[in-house]
Every structure is written in structure tokens, then in C-alpha cells.
Amino acid sequence: MQGKPQKKIKAAKKMRDLMTTYYLEAMSAGQNNKQIAWITSGGPVEPLVAMDIIPVYPENHGAMIGSSKMGEDLCIKAEDMGYSSDLCSYARADIACSVVKGGPIGGLPRPDMLICCNNICGTVLKWYEVQARFYKVPLFILDTPFCHTGYSPEAAVYVRSQIDEYIGFLEKVTKKKFDYDKMALAGKLSLEGQLLWQKVLNTTAHRPSPMSAFDAFFFLALIVTLRGTQIPVDFYRELIDEMEQRIRDGISIIPDEQYRLLWDNLPLWYQLKWLSSEFSEHNACLVADTYTSAWCGAIKYTDENNFLDSMAQAYTRIYLNIGVDQMADQVLEMIKFYNVDGFVMHSNRSCKPYSFGQMDIMKIVRERAEVPVLMIEADMVDPRNFSKSQVETRIDAFMEIVKQRNK
Amino acid sequence: MKEIRIFHEAIENTSNMARKIKAGQKKIIGHLCSYTPEELIYAAGFHPMRLFSSKSDIVLAEKHLQSYCCSPVRGVLEDSLSGRLDFLDGTVFPHTCDSIQRLSDIWRMNGKYEFFADVILPAKLNTRSAKTYMTDVLTGFKKELEKASGKKITDTSLHESIKKFNLIRENLSKIYELNSHNPGLIKGADLYAIVKGSMVMDKDEVAGLLPVIAANLEKIDPPSEKGKRIVISGSICDSPGFYETIEEAGGLIAGDDLCTGQRWFEGMIQEDGDPMTAIASRYFDRINCPAKHTSLTFRGENIVSLARKNNAKGVIFMLLKFCDPHAFDYPYLKEYLDKEKIKTMAVEIDEQQQSLGQLSTRIETFIHMI
Numbered sequence: 001m002q003g004k005p006q007k008k009i010k011a012a013k014k015m016r017d018l019m020t021t022y023y024l025e026a027m028s029a030g031q032n033n034k035q036i037a038w039i040t041s042g043g044p045v046e047p048l049v050a051m052d053i054i055p056v057y058p059e060n061h062g063a064m065i066g067s068s069k070m071g072e073d074l075c076i077k078a079e080d081m082g083y084s085s086d087l088c089s090y091a092r093a094d095i096a097c098s099v100v101k102g103g104p105i106g107g108l109p110r111p112d113m114l115i116c117c118n119n120i121c122g123t124v125l126k127w128y129e130v131q132a133r134f135y136k137v138p139l140f141i142l143d144t145p146f147c148h149t150g151y152s153p154e155a156a157v158y159v160r161s162q163i164d165e166y167i168g169f170l171e172k173v174t175k176k177k178f179d180y181d182k183m184a185l186a187g188k189l190s191l192e193g194q195l196l197w198q199k200v201l202n203t204t205a206h207r208p209s210p211m212s213a214f215d216a217f218f219f220l221a222l223i224v225t226l227r228g229t230q231i232p233v234d235f236y237r238e239l240i241d242e243m244e245q246r247i248r249d250g251i252s253i254i255p256d257e258q259y260r261l262l263w264d265n266l267p268l269w270y271q272l273k274w275l276s277s278e279f280s281e282h283n284a285c286l287v288a289d290t291y292t293s294a295w296c297g298a299i300k301y302t303d304e305n306n307f308l309d310s311m312a313q314a315y316t317r318i319y320l321n322i323g324v325d326q327m328a329d330q331v332l333e334m335i336k337f338y339n340v341d342g343f344v345m346h347s348n349r350s351c352k353p354y355s356f357g358q359m360d361i362m363k364i365v366r367e368r369a370e371v372p373v374l375m376i377e378a379d380m381v382d383p384r385n386f387s388k389s390q391v392e393t394r395i396d397a398f399m400e401i402v403k404q405r406n407k
Numbered sequence: 408m409k410e411i412r413i414f415h416e417a418i419e420n421t422s423n424m425a426r427k428i429k430a431g432q433k434k435i436i437g438h439l440c441s442y443t444p445e446e447l448i449y450a451a452g453f454h455p456m457r458l459f460s461s462k463s464d465i466v467l468a469e470k471h472l473q474s475y476c477c478s479p480v481r482g483v484l485e486d487s488l489s490g491r492l493d494f495l496d497g498t499v500f501p502h503t504c505d506s507i508q509r510l511s512d513i514w515r516m517n518g519k520y521e522f523f524a525d526v527i528l529p530a531k532l533n534t535r536s537a538k539t540y541m542t543d544v545l546t547g548f549k550k551e552l553e554k555a556s557g558k559k560i561t562d563t564s565l566h567e568s569i570k571k572f573n574l575i576r577e578n579l580s581k582i583y584e585l586n587s588h589n590p591g592l593i594k595g596a597d598l599y600a601i602v603k604g605s606m607v608m609d610k611d612e613v614a615g616l617l618p619v620i621a622a623n624l625e626k627i628d629p630p631s632e633k634g635k636r637i638v639i640s641g642s643i644c645d646s647p648g649f650y651e652t653i654e655e656a657g658g659l660i661a662g663d664d665l666c667t668g669q670r671w672f673e674g675m676i677q678e679d680g681d682p683m684t685a686i687a688s689r690y691f692d693r694i695n696c697p698a699k700h701t702s703l704t705f706r707g708e709n710i711v712s713l714a715r716k717n718n719a720k721g722v723i724f725m726l727l728k729f730c731d732p733h734a735f736d737y738p739y740l741k742e743y744l745d746k747e748k749i750k751t752m753a754v755e756i757d758e759q760q761q762s763l764g765q766l767s768t769r770i771e772t773f774i775h776m777i
């Protein structure tokens with residue numbers, strides 16, 4: 001199935017260039033006497049920025065591996081090393097990549113340290129342990145207690161004290177004093193970047209939508225990797241301008257947007273194009289998703305003038321670190337805000353903390369938002385757990401329901 | 408031994424046993440993890456009972472948890488939704504793996520029992536701030552229990568509770584040790600029943616029975632050693648058939664590194680001083696579950712020394728399908744054992760599927776080979 005022609009987003013090229021520059025810099029860190037920290041996607045990067053350490057994100061790398069369809073091979077390599085095929089495919093691909101130096105960019109630059117924040121899952125804890133043994137580098141774990149129903153005062157004290165431990169760790173590894181002024185600046189830029197990212201995502205509330213969740217999956221990389229620097233701030237400003245111009249000019253990402261959908265969970269990196277055209281054939285646009293919005297979900301806990309203190313809470317209360325009922329509330333809010341006609345859930349074999357509880361969320365959405373829900377079974381990077389024909393049939397059937405209801 | 412039979416009977420019909428406990432006016436708090444502070448629950452006057460899946464067909468849980476969730480989590484949810492756990496007065500979920508974490512949410516949202524608590528333990532157990540946090544969290548849980556029971560948990564009652572659990576641990580360790588000296592002294596299925604029973608039965612009864620069993624075992628003339636010594640490593644091993652398979656294949660179970668074995672009862676709690684700190688300390692000192700972090704090498708070194716101490720010819724990894732923490736550690740533990748030339752094999756188990764047919768052939772081959 002061939003998708004309908006889309007009016008391209010101009011900023012995409014610049015985004016690609018920025019990411020290339022970033023990776024080139026990371027790759028040549030050694031020559032420039034810079035240190036590299038591998039860090040989890042939800043990890044506190046601002047202190048690294050303040051210390052002039054280059055953050056590298058194995059998860060972003062995992063997404064690249066998925067997009068370039070190299071996931072299956074690397075996952076199989078990990079399985080040959082003894083890792084179960086039921087483990088997160090980001091972790092499997094990355095662990096294998098470290099050994100074989102494969103992947104789209106020939107592997108990530110060697111880390112000088114590892115920073116693991118378990119606010120997204122328990123997988124990263126195990127994954128970073130594996131890598132710490134492999135590279136023989138120090139590992140810092142920021143332990144963010146799970147917030148089933150709230151953020152306890154004990155947790156607040158615990159996480160806050162770990163921020164100081166984190167700083168101490170960085171001072172020890174870099175043998176440099178921590179720069180609190182630079183930290184304050186990184187904090188400001190981080191918050192500004194998140195606010196702008198939120199604004200980018202909000203533009204899709206407009207009908208028809210100037211961009212889709214597929215674009216968000218792409219533009220997300222900056223707020224993840226370069227958060228705390230000027231780069232995403234400048235870039236997202238431009239992107240917002242472009243989106244607002246598109247809105248003024250009546251340009252939509254899907255030529256004839258009639259149905260608006262919300263996506264849940266990580267994308268299928270190896271099938272983005274196909275999936276996007278699959279929906280646009282039905283004149284449906286995935287206008288928003290729960291995944292990319294996770295990088296601006298904690299804004300309300302962040303204090304611009306006291307970033308260091310507030311980051312404890314902000315990093316603990318992110319989307320994946322809260323109870324299923326609170327996640328459902330956020331989904332309901334998004335359904336309203338983006339005015340969607342349907343909800344598509346990716347039941348992702350790789351990501352248990354994201355996927356378990358989805359069925360309860362589905363039920364809540366059906367009852368309270370009264371929109372149809374589709375659940376597709378797949379995996380974000382490993383295509384072996386995905387059946388194109390099956391998913392296609394299910395999407396077609398689902399879209400029939402959406403159309404019927406909107407007659 | 409008639410004392411061992413009592414354990415077998417208890418685990419064969421846990422709901423019957425639960426009914427008896429309730430008849431004694433005790434409320435039952437269920438849990439799923441070796442990090443449950445059972446001492447606190449007991450001191451509050453409740454009965455802490457570890458929940459095991461009845462392994463019934465998954466029907467109702469199918470509507471809450473996908474097929475790629477581990478069998479104990481799906482199984483216990485099924486038991487709850489279908490009413491098989493109606494004897495429970497409450498449950499507590501210590502934070503461990505991602506699957507239990509979400510089970511707790513689903514359990515709470517579909518709440519069936521009077522009492523519910525999350526005990527959100529730290530994931531790393533090697534820093535001072537984590538220990539302070541752990542102590543604070545335990546203190547919070549203690550308050551929740553007090554609210555539920557309507558009476559204070561005094562230091563005296565806590566000390567008594569700690570003593571009771573220490574006694575249970577001490578005797579289980581003793582039984583394990585005796586068996587390790589003369590593997591085969593006690594059958595694997597008996598060992599299994601004793602440990603599982605200790606997790607579910609009335610604690611006073613357990614504390615009374617275990618010393619008798621230990622003393623009796625001490626008196627028995629050990630059988631001559633016929634077979635190869637095996638150590639089992641994994642999470643939950645709730646299958647007596649698994650032990651029997653190993654024995655029939657010519658193996659002797661000399662020790663284990665299981666959530667439902669040594670990892671649950673190892674390490675004593677200091678009996679003097681502040682009881683809350685003492686309880687927290689035990690979790691920091693004892694060998695960790697792979698969902699928790701202590702050091703990068705602790706579990707590797709531990710499995711090697713466990714195999715050494717027990718003179719094991721081989722280690723069998725019993726991995727539950729879809730269990731992430733254990734699956735992540737397996738290659739590393741195997742590497743440690745490989746380096747020491749200790750043979751290993753891994754079997755993947757799904758509690759739902761009970762047939763051990765194929766498995767027994769593989770285990771036989773392994774035991775012949777070592």
C-alpha cells in the first residue's frame with residue numbers, strides 16, 4: 001500500500017544534521033579530551049551537561065537500530081550470548097552491538113561511565129550492570145522509587161540525597177569540581193526545551209494536524225539527547241514556527257485528515273513508514289502519543305530557579321514510574337485535548353512496565369472516553385514478533401468501527 | 408517422618424490450611440516476594456502467607472495481563488480473580504521486578520481485599536541513603552499495619568517476632584547444611600515441602616516443627632552418596648516434580664540459590680538494638696535478588712562459592728519464562744561458573760505447563776555428562 005503524498009516538514013533536514021553533528025562529536029570525544037557517559041533515556045542529563053560530559057543514549061541508538069532494520073540480527077546475536085529472546089530488544093541489541101561493534105553507526109563510543117535511572121524500568125538496571133561489567137567502568141544508579149499512588153516524603157529525601165551522590169560521583173570520575181552555575185543554566189535550558197517540546201506536540205491539537213506522532217517520534221531525539229543545551233531550544237522554536245505557519249496555510253500532514261488517533265507505547269521503529277501510510281490510507285492521523293510526551297510530563301514538578309532540588313521529584317514522577325490508574329488519567333486527558341476518535345495501543349513485548357496494565361487502561365478508556373480501542377501485538381525493534389498481514393487486517397477492521405461511529 | 412508429612416499436607420491444600428488459621432482468629436496477609444517484611448506482619452498479629460500460583464488455566468487474568476507476563480504473576484492474579492484466594496484479608500507488594508510492580512497496580516485497581524499495601528523498597532541495597540530510605544519505608548508499613556490491626560506494634564512484640572523468624576531461618580539453614588553434608592539425607596520433594604510450607608503455614612507451628620526435623624535428621628544414618636551433587640539457581644521453583652526429575656536422573660540436590668529456597672531464609676536479623684534498622688540491615692547483607700542491585704559481582708561470586716561449598720558437580724538454572732531479572736543475570740552467572748569449570752545447564756520453565764517430559768531427558772543427559 002502506497003501512502004498518499006505528504007507535504008514534508010522542512011525542519012527535518014536540520015534535525016538530521018544536528019543529530020549527525022552530535023554523534024560525530026560523541027565519536028571523536030576521545031580526541032577532544034572529552035568524557036562519555038552512557039545514560040538512560042529518562043536519566044538526569046543536566047549534571048552531565050554542566051560537567052561537559054557527552055551523554056550518549058543506548059536507547060536512542062536502539063531506535064536507530066530498529067529504524068535501520070538491524071534489530072533482528074543484533075537480537076539474535078544477543079540470544080547466542082545467552083540472553084533470552086523475551087528480554088527488551090533495546091537491551092539485547094545494545095549488548096550485542098557492544099561486542100560485535102555492528103549497527104548503523106558501527107557501535108556507540110566507549111563509555112567512561114554509566115548513568116542508570118530506573119524511572120523507566122527495571123530492565124535498565126540489569127542492562128547497565130551488564131555494560132558496566134563489559135566496559136569495566138563505574139556505574140551510578142539513580143534509584144527513583146516507584147510512585148504507585150503518589151510521591152512519598154521518604155522517597156523525596158532519598159532521591160534528593162542521591163542527586164548529591166550523583167554529583168559526588170561525577171566529581172570523582174572527572175576529577176573536576178562540579179560547576180553549580182553551569183548546572184543552573186543547564187537546568188534552565190532543560191526546562192525551556194521541555195516547554196518548547198510540549199508546545200511542538202500541542203500544535204497537533206489543531207485540526208487538521210500539521211504533523212503526526214510519526215514526526216514526533218523523529219523529532220523526539222533532540223529533547224532526549226541534547227536536553228539541557230541551547231540546541232533543542234533553538235531548534236524547537238523553529239519547528240514551532242514552521243508548524244504554526246502550516247496551520248495558517250492550512251497544510252496538514254495527512255492530505256485529507258478525517259480521523260484522529262492517539263498512539264500508546266513505543267513505536268514500531270522498523271515499520272514507521274508502513275504504519276503511517278496504513279493509517280493515512282484511511283484518512284487517519286496519529287496526532288499524538290503517550291511516549292514522546294513523556295519528556296515533558298514532569299514540567300509541573302520542575303522549579304526553574306531551583307532545578308537541582310526539584311529534579312528529584314521531576315525525574316521520579318514521570319509517565320512510566322506512576323500507577324496504571326494515573327496513566328489512564330493522562331490518556332483520558334490526551335484523548336480530550338487532542339480530540340481523538342480512537343486509541344491505538346501497541347502491546348510491546350519488549351517493554352513490560354509500559355505494556356502490563358494496558359488492558360486495564362483499555363477498559364477505562366472504553367468506559368469513560370467512549371472511543372474505540374485497538375491493541376496490536378508487536379515489538380519496537382525485533383520484527384520477529386510482528387505480523388504485517390495480521391496487523392493490517394486489525395487496523396482495517398478498527399478503522400471501519402471508527403468510521404461507522406463518525407458517520 | 409511425620410513432621411515432614413505435616414508440611415506436605417499443608418501445601419497440598421493451602422486454602423484448607425488458611426481456613427484453619429482464620430478459625431484461630433488470625434487475619435491473613437498474602438505476599439509474593441522474599442523481600443516481604445514478614446516480621447512486621449507477624450508482630451501486628453497477622454499471618455504472612457506467601458502466595459503461589461495454583462497453576463489453573465488462565466481465563467480471567469487474560470483480561471489484565473498479556474501472554475508475555477511470567478506465569479507466577481498471571482497465575483496468582485487468576486487465583487485472586489477467580490475467588491481462590493478469598494481467604495485473604497489483604498496483600499502487600501514489596502517492590503521488585505517490573506511485572507510485580509504492574510501486578511500491584513492491577514491488584515489495587517481491581518481490589519478485593521480489605522488491606523492493601525505497597526512497600527516501595529529501594530532497588531539498590533548498597534548505600535547509606537538507601538538504607539535510611541528502606542528503614543523509613545518499613546516504618547511506614549509498620550504504621551499501616553498498626554492502623555489495620557488497631558493496635559501498636561511494640562518493640563517487644565517486634566523482638567519476639569524477629570526471634571521467631573530467626574529460629575525458623577536457623578533451622579532451615581541447619582536442615583540445608585545437614586543435607587549438603589550428606590545429600591540425599593532428605594529427598595528433594597521433602598526439602599521443597601519444608602521450605603514452601605514454612606512460607607505459608609502458621610509461623611508458630613513451623614517454629615515448633617523445624618527443630619524436631621533438624622534433630623531427627625541429625626540422628627539418621629546418612630545414606631551412602633550415590634549421585635552427582637547439583638545446585639539449583641533461579642527464582643521460584645514451585646514444582647516438586649523438578650526435584651524428583653533431578654534425583655531420578657542421578658542427581659543429588661545439595662543446595663540452591665532460589666527465591667523459594669536459601670535466598671529467602673538466609674541471613675539472621677540482629678536481635679538487639681533497634682528492630683527496624685535490624686530488619687533493614689538483613690536485606691542489605693543477604694545475597695540479593697537480581698531485581699535488586701548490590702554490586703556488579705556479588706551474585707557471580709556467590710553462585711561460585713555456593714557450588715564450591717556444596718561440592719556441586721553442576722548447576723542447573725531454572726529460569727521462568729518471561730522473568731527478566733533472572734534472564735539478564737544468567738549469562739553472567741554462567742560465565743563465572745564456566746571460569747571455574749563448573750558445568751551448567753539452563754532450563755526454561757512455564758509454571759502453567761506442568762509436563763516435565765522433555766526436560767527430564769535433557770536433565771538426564773546433563774547429569775550423565777558431568
Ligand code: SF4
Pocket residue numbers: 059088089090091120121122123124266350351352353354
Ligand atoms: S523499552 Fe521498556 S524495558 Fe526497554 S529500556 Fe525502555 S522502558 Fe525499559
Ligand code: SF4
Pocket residue numbers: 477478479480503504505506507642643698727729730731732733
Ligand atoms: S518470576 Fe521473575 S518476572 Fe516473575 S515475578 Fe518473579 S522476578 Fe518477577
